[in-house]
Amino acid sequence: MLIDRETEIAELRALADSGHRKLALLYGRRRVGKTFLLTSAWPPDRAFYFTASATSPEINRRVLIEEAGRWAGVDLRPDDHPTWRTVFRTLLELAPDRNLVAIIDELQYLATDAAGLVEVTSELNAAWEGRLNRQGGVLLVLSGSAVRTLEALADGGAPLYGRLDWTRQLHPFDYWDAGRMVPGYTPADQIRTYAAFGGVPKYLRAVDDRRPLAENIVRLLLDQHGEVRLQLETVLRQEEGLRDHVQYQGILAAVGLKRRSIGQVAATLGQAVDTGLRRMVAQLVELGFLEMERNFEEPQNQTVRYRIADPALRFHVGLVLPNESAIASAGAETVWRERLAEQVFPAYVGKEVFEDVVRQAYRRHRAARDLPAVEAWGRWEGQDRNRRDTEIDLVARLLNDRVMTGSVKFQRRSTDATVLLEHLDALRRLADSGRTWARDALAKDALLLFVSAAPFKKSFHEVARNLEQRVIPWTVHDLFSTSA
Numbered sequence: 001m002l003i004d005r006e007t008e009i010a011e012l013r014a015l016a017d018s019g020h021r022k023l024a025l026l027y028g029r030r031r032v033g034k035t036f037l038l039t040s041a042w043p044p045d046r047a048f049y050f051t052a053s054a055t056s057p058e059i060n061r062r063v064l065i066e067e068a069g070r071w072a073g074v075d076l077r078p079d080d081h082p083t084w085r086t087v088f089r090t091l092l093e094l095a096p097d098r099n100l101v102a103i104i105d106e107l108q109y110l111a112t113d114a115a116g117l118v119e120v121t122s123e124l125n126a127a128w129e130g131r132l133n134r135q136g137g138v139l140l141v142l143s144g145s146a147v148r149t150l151e152a153l154a155d156g157g158a159p160l161y162g163r164l165d166w167t168r169q170l171h172p173f174d175y176w177d178a179g180r181m182v183p184g185y186t187p188a189d190q191i192r193t194y195a196a197f198g199g200v201p202k203y204l205r206a207v208d209d210r211r212p213l214a215e216n217i218v219r220l221l222l223d224q225h226g227e228v229r230l231q232l233e234t235v236l237r238q239e240e241g242l243r244d245h246v247q248y249q250g251i252l253a254a255v256g257l258k259r260r261s262i263g264q265v266a267a268t269l270g271q272a273v274d275t276g277l278r279r280m281v282a283q284l285v286e287l288g289f290l291e292m293e294r295n296f297e298e299p300q301n302q303t304v305r306y307r308i309a310d311p312a313l314r315f316h317v318g319l320v321l322p323n324e325s326a327i328a329s330a331g332a333e334t335v336w337r338e339r340l341a342e343q344v345f346p347a348y349v350g351k352e353v354f355e356d357v358v359r360q361a362y363r364r365h366r367a368a369r370d371l372p373a374v375e376a377w378g379r380w381e382g383q384d385r386n387r388r389d390t391e392i393d394l395v396a397r398l399l400n401d402r403v404m405t406g407s408v409k410f411q412r413r414s415t416d417a418t419v420l421l422e423h424l425d426a427l428r429r430l431a432d433s434g435r436t437w438a439r440d441a442l443a444k445d446a447l448l449l450f451v452s453a454a455p456f457k458k459s460f461h462e463v464a465r466n467l468e469q470r471v472i473p474w475t476v477h478d479l480f481s482t483s484a
Helices: 006-016 034-041 057-072 084-092 114-129 147-152 175-180 187-197 201-205 213-222 227-233 245-255 262-269 275-286 311-330 332-365 417-432 436-441 458-465 476-480
Strands: 021-027 047-051 100-105 138-144 166-169 290-293 305-308 374-383 389-398 403-409 447-452 470-475
Touching (some): 047 057, 084 114, 114 147, 213 227, 213 332, 245 275, 311 332, 332 447, 389 417, 403 417, 417 447, 417 458, 447 476, 458 470, 470 476
Parallel strands (some): 403 447, 447 470
Antiparallel strands (some): 374 389
């Protein structure tokens, strides 16, 4: 079943059927479904598909020609194709009487590094711009998992700049599409599944929704031989261009489930905040392993906090790695039952994932429910002027310059008026502390978004009706509902 890639596949098919020469670029992190998308778009006799291997450019050159010959039923010999230009020219002239689709996956392996790939694509450009012996159209799709390297192919000055007719980056699923991978679960368990396995299709495909979610977590994520755990353990080693994997893994472990400043990361690692650490943290951000956040509308010179971006990796680093010894000695099922199931995992879902789910849900449902567009999302965590700890789960500056704030609770007990009153009190204290956005959040035209995994009590609705602000109460059902 194809999920969340319907637009991409329709656009690629339209390019292939145009009867003209078209060049496409598709890239994304490993296991996000690029290969599944490309091999699902056309039948095998319509599209030639080649996956480069992590061997050498020379081996890939020879194998590409041999496989192209077998697919087309013609005699193609590697020795007759000593350069990449001759390879690409022959590839583009396969099946000349009909519309051809040619796909080169893991393109980065056609060269030893980024500079080498520029040379390879320069040869491709020369073949692409030359005269071709064909009557039908041709769609050449370039694909790969070295995200930054492939992104650079479309940049100004790159050989393919201005040549690409279509460019897309595939991202992991959001909570909604992750839920479509496990339709047998309740909406609440679909959110828990997203919290544990994230939005990577490869991880979600291993989940059997005929079994209890806890059983899948133990079997796939906690067990020392778990299928998804083994993939998460190697995710850094598979990233192109990363060296010193142990040090990068240490940085992720230092961040764990929390939002950490670089000073806190350094203290946990027992080292100084030097150029090397800053460079490695910046590289993890660039590669999408870490994401940065500041308190909402704080100046650029204020402290940046880092968190692990992918929920599955966050679960692995924050819940699995700290329990490795216990899992080895007592077993995965015992650790789940006695350490994680009752408090740790529910707290992780509510604190570290549910806020992300709500933001995704707002973006997904905004137009259908006639909600205002958001210019910038954020959250706020710190102390007011009286040094009282204060946390606002959701803060957003809307395009109309108004402010929306809210509270997110993934808990079993019903949400009463206390949650709403405490949120308003926090906003008043922050407004008195000089936070302009908090004063805007108390204005009559502000919005208040409250999301609860459990129903709202009558007392909540009674208080909400008497407020000047518009209050939007969502339950888990509303996150998955397609109705307004």
